[in-house]
Amino acid sequence: MNNEPLAYRMRPRTIDEVVGQQDIIGPQTAIYKMIKNGHVPSMLLYGEPGIGKTSIAHAIAGTSGLPFIALNATTSGKKDVEQVVAESRITGKVLLFLDEIHRFNKLQQDALLPHVESGAIVLIGATTENPFHDVNPAIRSRCGEIKQLKRLRHKDIVQLLNAALTDPQRGLGHLDIDISPAQVERIAEGTNGDARKALTMLESIVVASDEKDGKFLVDDSMIEQMMKRIGVFGDKKGSHFYNLLSALQKSVRGSDVNASLYYLAHLLENGDLTAVTRRLLVMAYEDIGLANPAVGGHVLAACQSADRLGLPEARIPLAQAVVEMCLSEKSNSAYKALDAAIDAIHKGKTGDIPPHLRDTHYAGSAELGHGGYRYPHDTPIGSFGGWVDQEYLPKEVKSAEFYKPIVAGEEKKFAGIYEKLKSFRKKP
Incomplete structure (x- = not known):
């Protein structure tokens, strides 16, 4: 067999051979x-590993006929960039494919950017990280196209595998x-x-299969065995990982149990238990909140159990926590009320603390006019406990109302008490 990996040999040679990503580089697109x-624009290609960023760059080079140079920003230095610039002076316009472009440092930029701007170098940058977060604005501004590639569809993968099985020169x-x-x-399903x-x-399965009379006999058990060895869930701590966390929270907030468990499964396969438990804990208070206050304690217990158990057993308490949060009543009123209070402070809506709320545990407090506080516990009110009508907010903001209760679950009871106490204010 050829010493080059099958995935390398089967890269498309022109843009007409690209499989998938038709909304990015298909015949109906402007880039195509x-x-x-004959015009190749500088561009950024953003997406998960293995979905065609490098292949598209090679295909563009093959179609355009431009000299092709590939660098990786994690290992290339200023000297490498200077060599690319020197090459462009000799051969004319060159196509530079820069992988992991979000790691591009300032020295590399300073050496390369003027030549990208002049058109001597066509830059195709590839990144697994969100370019609007992780790629320097100077690079982004010189790339006329920023395209997010999508995970290939099942039928695209099947097409690639069949092409590899039938191509006698590059494939198998x-x-x-x-x-x-x-x-x-x-095999397509498992990738x-x-x-x-x-x-x-595919290549590993064929190589590992039994050979009889010159024929490789692919066995189902070998496929399953090899699939367990190859991770398919993306890079930990990359953009995809944070997208999974976001999708999990939004699915729980939307009460979709199946979607929530699906994203939880992806996250746990990445193996970062700490990030998952932190997100679940904040969700319990951010999205469930006062509608079901007990959930906070339940999720904390599940997260602590998961930390103690470790994976794979940690999935058991976490699955229970996620299902409970999905099917619980939901409220975000408490933290939204706090955010409203913070916003009011930032806007200068402040005032002096009322004298009767100030500290009186020292000699001379009365001379400063501090005091007059009435102790609510001394005035029982029904089964509530104790309450008195007195001002707690500074007079400058005494009419402010940050909390807006949501009538859901347990908060329905809290909302009733809140409205009842409001009705008692300033009444005989």
Whole structure:
């Protein structure tokens, strides 16, 4: 077999060979038409690993005929950039593919940016991180196109695998391989839209299969065994990881149990238990809140249990916590009220603390006019406990009302008490 990996050999040679990403570089897109007409714009390609960023860059180079230079920003220095600039002076315009562009340092930028701006260098940057968060604005401003690539569809992966199985020059078509369409479908299912992993898995499965009379016999058990060895869930602490956290919280907030468990499963497969438990705990107070105050304690107990158990057992209490939060009544009134109070302070809506609320635990407090506080516990009111009608806010903001109760779950009771106490204010 060829020493180069199958995923490398099967990269598209032109933009017409690109599989998937048709909304980015398909025949009806502006980028496709520009490249076909001889104009290649500088661009940023953003997306998860294995979904075609490098392949698209190679395909653009193959279609345009521009000299192609590839660098990785994690290992390249200013000297590498200067060599690219020198190459452009000799050969004319070059296409520079810069992987991990979010790690581009200032020295590299200073050496390269004027040449990108002049058009001597066409820059195609690839990143797994959100370019609006992690790519320097100077780079973004010189890239006319910023495109987010999507995970490849199942049928795209199947198409790639079949192409690799039948291509005798670049793929595995020169080998006699006994593999069924159902087995190809299963490999595609197990790679989660990652073309590189799909092709790598196919090659590994074929190499590991038994050979009889020159034919490789692919077995279902070998496919399942190899699939367990290849991770398909994305990079921990990358943009995709934070997107998963966001999707989990929004699914719980939307009371969708199945979606919530799906995203929890992805997160736990990444193995970062601490980040997951922190997010679950804040969700209990941010999204469930006063509608079901007991959930905060339940989720804390589940998170502490998960930390003590570790994975994989940690999934058991966390699954229970997520399902309970999904199906619980929900309220965000408490923290929204606090945010409203913080906003009022930032806007200068402040005043002096009323004298009767100030500290009186020292000699001379009365001379300063402090005192007159009435102790609510001395005045029982029904079954509530104790309450007296006195001002607590500074007089400058005494009419402020930050809390807006939501009539849901347990907060329905709190809302009733809140409105009742408001009705007692300033009444005989």
